[in-house]
Amino acid sequence: MEESWLHWVKTYLKPSQFLEINPTHPLVKKLKTKVDEDIVRVLFDQAVLAEGGQLKDPAEFVKRMNKLIK
Numbered sequence: 565m566e567e568s569w570l571h572w573v574k575t576y577l578k579p580s581q582f583l584e585i586n587p588t589h590p591l592v593k594k595l596k597t598k599v600d601e602d603i604v605r606v607l608f609d610q611a612v613l614a615e616g617g618q619l620k621d622p623a624e625f626v627k628r629m630n631k632l633i634k
Contacts, residue, residue: 568604576608583611591632602628 573583585592591603609625612618619625 568599568601572604572608576612583608602631606632 585607587593589607591607594600595603606625606628609619609628
């Protein structure tokens with residue numbers, strides 16, 4: 565799990581930015597039992613959107629979200 569986070573942070577965050585993770589968030593709790601690339605990407609994309617950013621592939625974000633809520 566840590567490798568996935570580090571990859572996304574190094575690839576998409578500027579040096580002055582940081583990603584704060586809420587350990588009580590239901591998706592983060594789920595990662596403690598099972599590493600799921602879709603969850604990692606959704607959490608990161610949510611952080612990008614929360615900061616006013618734009619996603620490179622919004623359709624893929626929607627696809628992942630739909631998969632997670634099933």
